[in-house]
Amino acid sequence: MADIKGFTTIEVARLCRVSDATVKRWEEAGLLKSERTSGGHRRFRAEEVVRFQREQGLGLKQNHGDESVTKTTNRARDKKIRSDFSVSSFFQTLVDGGEESAANAFITAHLEGRPLTEIIDRIVCPAMQTVGELWYQGEISITQEHLATRTVISAIYKLRNALPVPEMKNGLAVCCAMEGDLHELPTLLAQIAIENEGVEVINFGASTPLYCLADEAARHSPNFICVSAAIINDLERLSRDFQDFREKTAKLEIPILLGGRVFEDEHLRRRFKSEFYARSFTDVAEFVRNLYKN
Numbered sequence: 001m002a003d004i005k006g007f008t009t010i011e012v013a014r015l016c017r018v019s020d021a022t023v024k025r026w027e028e029a030g031l032l033k034s035e036r037t038s039g040g041h042r043r044f045r046a047e048e049v050v051r052f053q054r055e056q057g058l059g060l061k062q063n064h065g066d067e068s069v070t071k072t073t074n075r076a077r078d079k080k081i082r083s084d085f086s087v088s089s090f091f092q093t094l095v096d097g098g099e100e101s102a103a104n105a106f107i108t109a110h111l112e113g114r115p116l117t118e119i120i121d122r123i124v125c126p127a128m129q130t131v132g133e134l135w136y137q138g139e140i141s142i143t144q145e146h147l148a149t150r151t152v153i154s155a156i157y158k159l160r161n162a163l164p165v166p167e168m169k170n171g172l173a174v175c176c177a178m179e180g181d182l183h184e185l186p187t188l189l190a191q192i193a194i195e196n197e198g199v200e201v202i203n204f205g206a207s208t209p210l211y212c213l214a215d216e217a218a219r220h221s222p223n224f225i226c227v228s229a230a231i232i233n234d235l236e237r238l239s240r241d242f243q244d245f246r247e248k249t250a251k252l253e254i255p256i257l258l259g260g261r262v263f264e265d266e267h268l269r270r271r272f273k274s275e276f277y278a279r280s281f282t283d284v285a286e287f288v289r290n291l292y293k294n
């Protein structure tokens, strides 16, 4: 039987800022559940550590967005993230289907007080970029790429379950990927980043035709619509469809937030005009906060 991939006693002690002996006492008192490896060592599942920390009010360091953090702290944190998550080993975890290890890595980052969007922008995206580059160079197979995507999606759901449930006080958003775009991860990440700001989200997922999206906008009256595009197949048709879509949403006074690697191209940003372009998921969170500030 494979050993459990939970935290060791020392790791839990570090995350909770207490001694190893305290962690053992909590475990012996039945407050914090552990499992044993075949060698008899304690292992604590990430979800259990999050539950315990929350119940005991052990106060996670929470940074909401980057604006409250100085540039120096950011640089120090970047350096730490780079060393903790050497992209080579983390991307390998995904390619190997290490769902629990990946979830543990995300949850650890959360327990260390890193904002959700930082975990997405600095851990998830670079790892998937490496997967994409290696696939492009023929160094990993399409099946490995698929497994990496499934793994990261499952781990992201586990992270989402570990996050404090936000108070949904900020209305509704709709998100999806453009028609013909089969990449489902960017919209899932956008959904989670938006929900984390207290906005309910209806996520229509990959390849959503824009005329259907306009109907949904009229039906649900969301506060904004987030459309992502990793790839555009038929530029002429899609830009015409987008123009129609934008006229309809403008009448409904619903702002559009666009994101995705397609819009890194300035020429395409000019063809797909929107109220806001997000270059990162940190940008998405900032957009949401600004929207509700007014």
Ligand code: B12
Pocket: 121, 125, 128, 129, 130, 131, 132, 133, 135, 136, 145, 149, 180, 181, 182, 183, 184, 185, 186, 187, 189, 190, 226, 227, 228, 229, 230, 231, 258, 259, 260, 261, 262, 264, 278, 279, 280, 281, 283, 284
């Ligand atoms: C997994 C994957 C797939 C899977 C998707 C499975 C699934 N269920 O989702 C499958 C196998 C379907 C696939 C298919 C294809 N893929 Co693909 N795929 C990827 C991969 C490895 C990860 C995609 C991902 O989820 N990334 C996570 C996102 C969030 O990161 P990102 O794309 O780097 O985005 C950055 C920004 O643009 C921004 N961002 C991105 N999206 C959003 C959205 C919002 C709202 C915001 C705010 C920001 C934002 O944040 C990131 C940080 O900078 C990427 C590699 C990569 N670099 O990402 C290639 C990649 C996107 N695919 C690529 C290609 C070429 C294809 C195919 C054409 C391959 C083929 N010949 O069939 C098809 C197209 C299918 C289609 N019609 O959509 C290219 C795109 C190149 C381009 N745009 O010019 C990439 C970059 C790989 C590469 N290096 O060449 N793919």
